[in-house]
Amino acid sequence: MADPTATVADFPGRAELESLLAGLVPPEWVAAVHRGDEGEIESLRGTIDRGAVVLALGRAGWIAPHYAREYGGRGLAREEAQRALTLLGLWDVPHAPLGSGVPLAAPTIDQWSDEDTKQHLLPPLLSGAERWCQLFSEPGAGSDMASLSTTAQRDGDEWVVNGQKVWTTYGHLAERAMLLARTDPDQPKHKGITYFGLDMRSPGVEVRPLINMAGQREFNEVYLTDVRVPDIDRISPVGEGWAAAVTTLSAERHALSGLARKKRKASDEILGGKPYVDVERLAIARGVTRDPLGRQRLMAAYIEHRVLTMSIQRSRARLAAGHPPGSEGSLTKIAKAAANQRLQEVAMHVLGADATAWVQGDTEAEEWITQFLRTRANSIEGGTSEIQRNIIGERVLGLPREPDPYKGVDWRSVPR
Numbered sequence: 001m002a003d004p005t006a007t008v009a010d011f012p013g014r015a016e017l018e019s020l021l022a023g024l025v026p027p028e029w030v031a032a033v034h035r036g037d038e039g040e041i042e043s044l045r046g047t048i049d050r051g052a053v054v055l056a057l058g059r060a061g062w063i064a065p066h067y068a069r070e071y072g073g074r075g076l077a078r079e080e081a082q083r084a085l086t087l088l089g090l091w092d093v094p095h096a097p098l099g100s101g102v103p104l105a106a107p108t109i110d111q112w113s114d115e116d117t118k119q120h121l122l123p124p125l126l127s128g129a130e131r132w133c134q135l136f137s138e139p140g141a142g143s144d145m146a147s148l149s150t151t152a153q154r155d156g157d158e159w160v161v162n163g164q165k166v167w168t169t170y171g172h173l174a175e176r177a178m179l180l181a182r183t184d185p186d187q188p189k190h191k192g193i194t195y196f197g198l199d200m201r202s203p204g205v206e207v208r209p210l211i212n213m214a215g216q217r218e219f220n221e222v223y224l225t226d227v228r229v230p231d232i233d234r235i236s237p238v239g240e241g242w243a244a245a246v247t248t249l250s251a252e253r254h255a256l257s258g259l260a261r262k263k264r265k266a267s268d269e270i271l272g273g274k275p276y277v278d279v280e281r282l283a284i285a286r287g288v289t290r291d292p293l294g295r296q297r298l299m300a301a302y303i304e305h306r307v308l309t310m311s312i313q314r315s316r317a318r319l320a321a322g323h324p325p326g327s328e329g330s331l332t333k334i335a336k337a338a339a340n341q342r343l344q345e346v347a348m349h350v351l352g353a354d355a356t357a358w359v360q361g362d363t364e365a366e367e368w369i370t371q372f373l374r375t376r377a378n379s380i381e382g383g384t385s386e387i388q389r390n391i392i393g394e395r396v397l398g399l400p401r402e403p404d405p406y407k408g409v410d411w412r413s414v415p416r
């Protein structure tokens with residue numbers, strides 16, 4: 001196979017990036033990249049230190065190369081930066097810190113923060129030194145996030161934060177968090193919110209684990225007790241946190257919708273679950289392709305996979321042609337969540353009795369089941385499928401807005 005990296009057009013600093021990459025992975029990896037041998041790269045994955053690779057790339061400005069150098073990028077034009085990221089994708093090395101800092105926090109800070117805050121928060125984020133999590137959801141505020149109760153009260157140059165957050169993915173690993181807190185309870189719910197970049201190492205931040213049904217520690221509860229946040233960590237203007245949160249939430253929907261360009265095939269980019277090709281391989285290995293019902297289910301999953309891939313390609317082409325981003329993200333997010341869940345159900349059908357009573361130590365079955373369980377979250381995380389349907393109803397179909405009997409009423413007076 002011809003060298004796939006040769007198809008990437010040039011950009012400033014390319015030679016420097018390629019020599020940096022060659023020093024970060026073993027020579028067999030470099031050879032596999034130039035042969036386009038994804039299987040070989042996969043088999044070498046255990047030979048690199050993920051954190052060290054991310055930090056080395058981040059220190060050189062390659063995590064987010066279109067940001068200015070003073071913020072930790074390389075000041076490349078958008079298309080040049082895109083080429084650099086495509087090249088990094090072909091090298092298949094980790095090039096972003098764990099968590100939601102780069103895709104969600106960075107664009108929000110870039111759009112909403114004043115210069116001092118940008119200089120303070122962006123360099124550690126874009127160099128990979130700080131991993132970020134998201135402190136939005138609360139026990140009483142999930143889909144209706146704007147009704148959140150965590151408070152931040154001003155005290156000189158600081159804010160004092162009290163409240164409880166929940167479902168905080170990677171909260172136990174992150175150094176910083178996107179935090180929404182109520183700064184004015186006498187305003188209607190969407191108005192009195194402010195957005196902060198909370199230092200998770202501050203006194204008063206307590207992270208308690210939640211174990212998901214697959215037995216993994218992915219998310220947490222976070223208790224905030226008299227946590228002092230310096231004003232320089234305030235991301236939005238006071239009282240404009242909701243508008244800034246909309247920037248984050250649109251970026252999140254985009255990331256989960258499959259429209260964000262990544263190396264893997266469009267419909268494989270979803271959290272949890274195995275891709276279609278793996279399910280097909282499992283079905284062949286277990287002889288299920290000879291069973292008419294099994295074949296039918298597999299074909300239905302294949303058709304869904306193809307239709308979804310094409311829909312995503314069409315939406316990407318619209319975006320690339322300069323059409324403003326609309327509600328495509330909501331459409332593909334719902335479709336991907338449903339298709340991924342159905343695909344993992346097909347895998348359970350293929351496993352048959354092994355899906356409920358596998359032999360102890362059968363790590364293959366265990367892995368399939370863990371992935372199946374994880375995908376139940378696809379229709380909840382990043383906004384539930386019901387909420388995405390509301391968005392489509394209101395913004396695409398022009399249906400009447402959902403009634404809100406408390407519209408315009410100050411947050412303090414709304415019963416909860």
Ligand SMILES: Cc1cc2nc3c(=O)[nH]c(=O)nc-3n(C[C@H](O)[C@H](O)[C@H](O)COP(=O)(O)OP(=O)(O)OC[C@H]3O[C@@H](n4cnc5c(N)ncnc54)[C@H](O)[C@@H]3O)c2cc1C
Nearest residue numbers: 134135136137142143167168169377380381382383384386
């Ligand atoms: C794996 C995972 C990771 C997550 N990570 C994070 C994170 O890192 N940070 C963070 O802040 N949050 C995170 N979340 C939380 C997630 O954003 C919320 O779970 C989600 O927004 C739904 O809120 P809720 O769980 O409170 O459900 P609720 O809002 O209580 O909803 C319950 C049910 O009612 C339906 N419903 C609610 N309102 C309406 C309506 N108006 N119309 C129709 N139906 C409605 C919902 O669709 C749902 O079926 C995560 C969730 C999951 C599953």
